[in-house]
Amino acid sequence: MNEMWNTRFKEETFFYGQQVNEVLKEFLLREKPGKILLPGEGEGRNAVYAAKLGWQVTAIDFSEEGKFKAEKLAKQNQVEINYIVQDVSTYEAPSNFYDCIACVFLHMPLDSFFEMIKQLTKSLKPNGKLFIVGFHTTQLAYKSGGPKNIDWLYSQSSFENSLKGFNIINNSSFTTKLNEGEGHLGEAAIHIFEGQKID
Numbered sequence: 001m002n003e004m005w006n007t008r009f010k011e012e013t014f015f016y017g018q019q020v021n022e023v024l025k026e027f028l029l030r031e032k033p034g035k036i037l038l039p040g041e042g043e044g045r046n047a048v049y050a051a052k053l054g055w056q057v058t059a060i061d062f063s064e065e066g067k068f069k070a071e072k073l074a075k076q077n078q079v080e081i082n083y084i085v086q087d088v089s090t091y092e093a094p095s096n097f098y099d100c101i102a103c104v105f106l107h108m109p110l111d112s113f114f115e116m117i118k119q120l121t122k123s124l125k126p127n128g129k130l131f132i133v134g135f136h137t138t139q140l141a142y143k144s145g146g147p148k149n150i151d152w153l154y155s156q157s158s159f160e161n162s163l164k165g166f167n168i169i170n171n172s173s174f175t176t177k178l179n180e181g182e183g184h185l186g187e188a189a190i191h192i193f194e195g196q197k198i199d
């Protein structure tokens with residue numbers, strides 16, 4: 001799987017563009033910067049934006065080409081990010097360390113996804129924020145990107161049933177027009193989860 005991502009990210013152009021995801025941007029602008037973990041961060045567009053706002057950024061992704069592009073983008077923007085090349089499901093995060101974990105379009109089979117989130121959120125400080133944006137199950141009707149397998153896609157009930165230990169701030173879906181490189185282009189069904197870790 002990571003070879004697919006390396007092949008995509010090897011190209012000169014940024015597959016998902018260089019601009020932060022709009023939904024994440026809106027979230028970050030209302031949060032106080034601290035330590036943020038960005039799992040599945042790809043070519044670094046979100047990491048660089050967060051770093052420019054003053055967040056201390058750790059990104060994890062199993063794509064070496066993603067890291068190369070992300071570090072180049074960080075340099076161009078005169079910011080520093082810590083980018084770890086690793087399968088995020090094997091990442092042993094330091095406990096009570098991050099103020100925020102934000103996943104942007106990180107898709108995998110939902111049972112693996114929620115197991116990974118459960119492990120990662122051990123590293124969230126009490127009251128820390130978990131923010132997830134990705135494709136809703138109804139994205140199967142659109143051709144704007146994302147996995148073609150319904151078992152990899154988000155829904156309100158999957159978050160409600162599988163994610164415990166959070167005060168839920170947002171767990172909703174909407175349709176929008178994406179304009180994020182060639183990877184996410186056109187009408188799309190998006191799901192957002194935002195929660196605050198319970199003490």
Ligand SMILES: C[S@@+](CC[C@H](N)C(=O)[O-])C[C@H]1O[C@@H](n2cnc3c(N)ncnc32)[C@H](O)[C@@H]1O
Pocket residue numbers: 002005016021039040041042043044045046060061062063066086087088089103104105106107108
């Ligand atoms: C759709 S891209 C999104 C990239 C980035 N978050 C963005 O919004 O531009 C998904 C990313 O997740 C990474 N990824 C998927 N599964 C992963 C895993 N198990 N461990 C680490 N990275 C993973 C891929 O390498 C890819 O960079």
